[in-house]
Amino acid sequence: MPATPENFDVLISGGGLVGLTLALALDQGGLKVAVIDRLPAAEVLEESFDGRATAMGFATYRMMESLGVARHIGEVQPIQQILVSDGRVGSPSRKGGPSSLTLHFDQAETGTGEEPLGWMIENRRTRLALDKEAATRPGITRFAPDEIVDFTILPGHVEAKLKSGQQLVAPVIVGAEGRGSFVRQKAGIRTYGWTYGQTGIVTTIAMDRPHGGVAHEYFLPTGPFAILPLMGNRANIVWSEKTARAQALLAMPRADLEHELARRFGDFLGNVRLDAPVWSYPLSMELAATWAKPRVVLAGDAAHGIHPIAGQGLNLGLKDVAALAEVLVEAANLGQDLGDLAVLERYAQWRRTDTMTLAISCDGFVRLFSNDLAPIRALRTLGLGLVDAIGPARRFFASHAGGAVGDLPRLLRGERLEARL
Template sequence: MDNPADRRIVAAMKTDCDVIVVGGGLNGPTLALALARAGLTATVIDALPEATRGAEDFDGRAYSLALASQRLLAALGLWQRLAEDAQPILEVKASDGRAGEGPSPLFLHFDYGEIEEGPMGYMVEDRYLRRALLDAMAEARGITRLSGETVVAQEVGPSGATVTLASGKTVTGRLIAGCDGRASGTGQRAGISRTGWGYGQTALVCAIEHDKPHHGVAQQFFMPAGPLALLPLPGNRTAIVWSERDETAKAIQALDDDAYLEALRLRVGDCLGEIRLVGKRFTYPLNLTLANSFIASRIALVGDAAHGVHPIAGQGLNLGLRDVGALAEVVVNAHRRGEDIGAEDVLERYQRWRRFDSTVLALGMDAVNKLFSNDNPLLRGLRDLGMGAVNAMPGLRRRFIREAAGLSGEVPLLLRGRPL
């Protein structure tokens, strides 16, 4: 598929769309919008009904968006829908901790004032991000949404790709973008194997109201059983991502709300004053899973379908949006040059751009989790000294802040706030 004659044949073929996007969560719709804004067409296949996807009640879920991710959303015209309900992250504090003892006196402290670009990131509730994506897709030319549909088969050939849905419908395109999560059916059907392991940890996720203001500060406590993150939401509310050993998490989740809050208070102390649950409580098992290839014939994997990571630094969605920015840029540039957007050499550009970066970050988070999720006195002393040392070096601290904000490395145009 690499000679010009074949590419002219592809260009003349009739298909339903340029890109078939499998997955209607967050990465899939964002990719479809990025492509549509640049003049390509996309069909988004979402397993959930539209009413479920667009539910407006607060369920406790929220996302930490790095500054670069916010710039991508702004470049796609989404941020104006979200800004009013977003909470800027002005500071990040990270320290060791033990239940009932409070944080270690040696800690890391990042302040947004140490970089020129503005807040390091923003917290946005899941309901607002989903609604903004649905509304933008409904208004966009070039996007078709198929809700309540699942892909049961896919075929690729020298000139295009076809997916078959459970309803019997088929959709044809030049490229299939698998945005369908850690157990990606797109990847499985393409024969892409995965490497990974479980952590023996489960994340407890909820949101709380509290009496004291959070002042836009995100806090990370490294507890012996796993990290606990307090992520500021608008008003006196905070999102909690709390990692525990599997059996402990199961027991805590089974508690009633009052007992659950008591277990949480024991770990967070009184830094937020009195706390109350808002929204639902969730759990999900924690593991690392990396696709051994991000691409196959006429297929590209995006987000968790390519790399499911530990939530220790809240980077899962940000990694996915970097994939979105890179794949959209590669595909749009290829389209403008008259290339076949599903050709192997085109998709290899995407893989070269994203695979090394995301794998290194995933393994880095894996190492940090293993280093901090224990109560070994020697390791505890070494990591406390390490955090204290980094905190005392402004240049190194600034590098960490820029990395967390998504401003380091080869940043796609959209994540720099520039249109394709």
């Protein structure tokens, strides 16, 4: 006998950082939410599950505070400065640290005078905090481990069937499962994009000297190399290499890999040592042709997967959360159909320009900086110096990095979403 369907206001496929944040935002606005994730919560909370860390923009961190998540994260590392420079591996003229022509950002660029440029938070800490806050919300029901194996669009609602046999009904379903989104594929939404022939290497290192809250990004010929400060004398490394070279690096003994890290660091932070396992993933651009269809909408990497060169992937997803939650809560307050295409298109239009601008910019930076052609090297180094000398230009880029550009949703302003009784 088939299971009795359970009714919700919103179904979210994917219980990762984007999906669970969206659930909390919708719950704050008074909506009943189901979160379906194929992995058990215990697995995704393990330290070995995800070694990445996120440079969370100051606007997206406001949302974490508004949703009650920040209180569970604990200590986080503020980013006080960002230094961007061009370079070569093992360049003796640099010896680590900024080159003579460096693009420099500090707290003055945020425009508030109070917030740092961002906050470095290990993804595992964010997952734990989201999990703790979600456990306090009776309006959120989590189905994990489970997954949506089919859904049907019907007049007035969508019916989803889970692998466990459970059936769920809601006016709208959200695809937030990442690049391989089942919801996107089932809805027939095409993607377009390309690979970069690069692999991202991610790990955490320990250093002899304090980093001072400074984030570094070196544009090396084979791809960007980022040093992102964590609590203590530790840093998260996001290291892009051509795929064949990355595979060779990943096969090296630990001591040899540490030597390669030191060649890129120089000596300004003293000796560096691996302090965590090493993860890797292919780098590509993948953009959905449309973000919404009747009763179906996408958020996070299901809608847009970009190169990590600017550290904005998760920030883009969290900005999607803020906009989508506000649109759906307002629609519910007005008695509108949450799955109506006109409602979902308001969200898509709100987010489309910002996302495309950043995606195109990141792609351009990758192509401009991932080469060693002398004329281009000279032009881009000069460009870094020119932008650094122009205060409004620095503030423009810092505002984009912090997520404080354009028509900000209420959550990104640090405000709450409220249901109208």
